[in-house]
Amino acid sequence: MTELIYYQDQYKTEIEAKVTKVEGNKILLDKTIFIPQTNTEPGDFGKVNDVKIAGSKKEADNVWHIIPQYNPFKVGDKVKLTLDWKYRLNIMRLHSALHLLAGVFDSKFKERAVAGVVKPKNAYLVFKHEISDEIINQAIERANMDIKSGIEIKTYPDKKRKGFRWCVVKDYPPIPCGGLHVKNAKEIEEIVLINKEGEKITIAVK
Numbered sequence: 001m002t003e004l005i006y007y008q009d010q011y012k013t014e015i016e017a018k019v020t021k022v023e024g025n026k027i028l029l030d031k032t033i034f035i036p037q038t039n040t041e042p043g044d045f046g047k048v049n050d051v052k053i054a055g056s057k058k059e060a061d062n063v064w065h066i067i068p069q070y071n072p073f074k075v076g077d078k079v080k081l082t083l084d085w086k087y088r089l090n091i092m093r094l095h096s097a098l099h100l101l102a103g104v105f106d107s108k109f110k111e112r113a114v115a116g117v118v119k120p121k122n123a124y125l126v127f128k129h130e131i132s133d134e135i136i137n138q139a140i141e142r143a144n145m146d147i148k149s150g151i152e153i154k155t156y157p158d159k160k161r162k163g164f165r166w167c168v169v170k171d172y173p174p175i176p177c178g179g180l181h182v183k184n185a186k187e188i189e190e191i192v193l194i195n196k197e198g199e200k201i202t203i204a205v206k
């Protein structure tokens with residue numbers, strides 16, 4: 001089992017860990033700061049000692065770290081993990097922006113997004129139907145006001161379902177989410193609209 005340090009402290013950029021299993025180009029560690037990739041979010045990058053990982057992958061309670069070429073690690077090795085923080089922070093800001101905006105659409109305009117996806121440079125929400133430009137602009141304006149006022153973004157584990165987590169922004173409806181977020185909306189800085197393609201709204205952060 002891998003201890004998921006990224007849920008305890010999403011700002012941790014370095015830790016020491018121990019190699020507990022080696023399989024081909026993958027290694028298992030007793031703990032990690034690298035969140036694995038999912039269908040809706042890119043995973044972390046960084047280094048194990050001096051070796052750049054090609055990502056990480058979750059399997060049951062374990063997080064495997066992918067070593068792109070020659071795998072120098074052995075079971076029992078003590079290693080240092082260093083997160084690519086610039087990349088991670090940007091993803092956390094985009095991800096949090098998406099939650100905030102979805103919350104505004106839902107609670108102020110009764111428009112509930114059916115999907116949200118975070119990419120390395122932008123993020124998008126998908127609705128059941130096309131939203132008018134006027135509502136989009138108003139929603140982004142409101143979300144940017146929340147950012148300026150410095151509202152908190154909180155996450156917590158579900159009490160009954162193991163491994164299942166929630167994210168709540170302001171008094172907007174909580175959203176089930178296993179991703180990583182900034183603690184305060186101020187860190188998002190500003191949401192900007194990239195484009196609208198039918199039901200899909202793509203945003204970025206400044």
Ligand SMILES: [Zn+2]
Binds near residue numbers: 178181
């Ligand atoms: Zn989230």
